[in-house]
Amino acid sequence: MASVSTSSCSPFLLLVLCFSLSFQSTHQSHHVISIDSLFPKCSSSKGTKKLIQSPSTVEIHHKHDPCSQPTSSSSEATKSTQQLIQQLLDEDQSRVNKIQSTLSKKKQDPLVIKKATVPVQSGRSLGTGNYVVRVGFGTPKSDLLLVFDTGSDFTWIQCQPCAKSCYDQQDPIFNPSNSKSYTNVTCTSQLCGPKLRSATSATPGCASSTCVYGIQYGDQSFSVGFFGSETITLGQDVFPNFFFGCGQNNQGLFGKSAGLLGLGRNSLSFVSQTAAKYGSVFSYCLPGSSSSTGTLKFGSSPYPPAVKFTPMLSRPDGPSFYFLDLIGISVGGYKLGISGSVFATGGTIIDSGTVITRLPPAAYEALRGAFKKAMAKYPLGKPLSILDTCYDFTGYSTVTIPKIGLFFSPGIEVGVDPSGVLVAASISQVCLAFAANGNPSDVGIYGNKQQVKLDVIYDVGNSKIGFGPGSCS
Template identity: 85%
Template sequence: MNNLSTISFPPFVLLMLCFTLSFQSSHQSHHHVISIHSLFPNCSSSKGTKKLSQSPSTLEIHQRHDLCWQPTSSSSDTTKSTQQLLEEDQSRVDTIQAKLSKKSKKQDPFQTKKITVPVQSGRSLGTGNYVVRVGFGTPKSDLSLIFDTGSDFTWIQCEPCVKACYDQQDPVFNPSNSKSYTNVTCDSQLCGPKLRSATSATPGCASSTCVYGIQYGDQSFSVGYFGVETITLGQDVFPNFYFGCGQNNQGLFGKSAGVLGLGRNSLSFVSQTATKYGNAFSYCLPAAASATGLLKFGSSNPYPRTVKFTPMLSRSDGASFYFLDLIGMSVGGYKLGISGSVFATGGTIIDSGTVITRLPPAAYEALRGAFRKAMAKYPLGKPASILDTCYDFTGYSTITIPKIGLFFRPGIEVGVDPLGVLIAASVSQVCLAFAPNGDPGDVGIYGNKQQVKLDVIYDVGNSKIGFGPGSCN
């Protein structure tokens, strides 16, 4: 029997062996190996999703059912679904950019003649892709709401739907069946600048009742009575919650009952529950439609050491949004040579409703170049809408992709889950899930596709945002 301890190698062989092992270890640590099957969401198995442990202040997060699709290499309907998702996402981004642009004139649903015109085919409000269940009224009715960090105002559809209500999964809320509902009167101090700041529209008045309106760049909107109601999250009950009781709602909201606004305005859910939850919330977004995420209100004191914090910035032109300081990016373990001024010109927000991360043109070009170089062995595919770096993985069962990291002040790196790097229209059209802005001065947006499976902590009271290992599947 040979004794390995007696075998000797020439020095150059040992050197080459060490180099090879070192290279393989480095390559594996800076890349992901993923199956092609994992790139395609499937909602059919959602009923089997395991339940996650949660506290009374924690809600389960699910993807909107209307966003589920099952891509195949030959399905034209699949391509259409992905195309629509990207178009809706761009619609939301256009609205955010318009809201933050000093040159843009904000629309007012009480001053436009288009308020009763149905939303254009294939366009939507684009308010978000994740829903949670919230109780309204006494006795309570549980409703599925899109939760949105990019808006402030909470509203739901209400009977009698004086003008129009779109189709939703749950029965439409009837305020006349609730013992705790009241209307806000026109002479209330809230029916003025405060309501306008939350909706970007001047309030109206109907039979002494305050009327809200919220409209978006694609003409989607909700108009209705400004009311006060008791809402319930698990075992936590909040009386005197101000919200919108929608009587005329048009847009592609899926099957949700409305929107839960988690922005920074005084009328947002975060602000109205600050006494209980301390102006803090966090979420973990599921990577797959069949998985479950968590939306938790309240803070942890102290936070786990694994959580990395970056300062939450403030801007006078975007109080609704959560600004942070993106300062760099990495691909495959190498930090890209992007000047910090590239990101600083337009600034960056983090948004739960935008799907695809938007970057300044120069930053995107650097990312695209590095990613394409790392993926050179794979054949390019046809671009998909706003996505120009796509691949044809026909015949592949697994692929190797470079890890992508985002750097935030003061230098923390937040990795992107492998399922957040790519988005699939079909096996022959799998694309890098990042896109460029049209102008260097446009705000960058850290989208939800790149946030999946992270614990994202909004400690609004202490003006910081944290990122840690995800607590969801």
């Protein structure tokens, strides 16, 4: 078979979530994927299905647009593809470490933020997400690009005058003095206390009678600023008196976004603050390529018959996380013989901000063994960071990979799209996109890489999560 040239690809095109596998089914248990599709060329067309729009729907984009080339002054421009992916996976592991630390009830070190305006105690410290949406802030409205994250509760944006520091963002930085609807929350407000602390895991501060928040994430990104109230607009829906953070000292790996939209279960999350309108229901379809578009929708609607629901669980040690009951895995059409107790020991959360799904060690070993057996005819490649099952596809134009499915209570199977099975650093280093936890008691995480092209429905009020055929590509 002819070898594949990747010389026309830019480094950003090779990022873990920047490829979409073209495929066809040979039979029920396998996919045939094109090696060319691991290294797509930048295209101005989004290549998505026609998306149904509504007042409560906004488009989802990946925060690393493959058509946006780094400038010559950017340090990213000098990094190799492998270095870029290594960085992404390292950041992903930092997020996972902090999630697991939070849920294991271990004592955390005090949060130290250089140049912070107030001392900030240890935060939830989750890493930042990978997908962005546009939300309007203020009167008149300023549309801002925000990372949305089901593993975070607190919404914040960068604000003028950036008293300490603001990172580079795509949109003009929001100026609250130009908005007729912005107000500061005072230090004496009931919100400036346990409620704010529960959303940020940091004790609020006070500056000139204004409440001050602070939050830090797993990759050491952080935001510190004023706690305020503002009118926000989602699609065509307007919400006055929305509580959020107006950041004056912000640093970290947020891409070109203006901040973060917290979709956790806390009382200050976007989901809770808009519950009167949307009934604590939201859904998304994550695109399989960062050059494609997905949707984030709020509010309930008639669900197609193909949608399968699993119970949403609650745990006192992680009330803001979305727990579900993972009970099994299939490879190539066969369910693996993994005891249910393997998954139950640490439990499992679904998280839009974690990239690679993390499994209990025994479950991962079973998955890896079955996958390697199905892929036995392909030569192995070098491991890549946290990914230890890699292949060298040099000389191949197509490869056949087994289908992978995840089983959730009460027995529903959710398939993993072909673009969620592999991660490619180069043609000689293409890896299984799953990883093992370090300890059987660590919480498992259903990551966004394995959620692509699914409609994922969070019905928080009825404590259930649904999965169906995706409305995006």
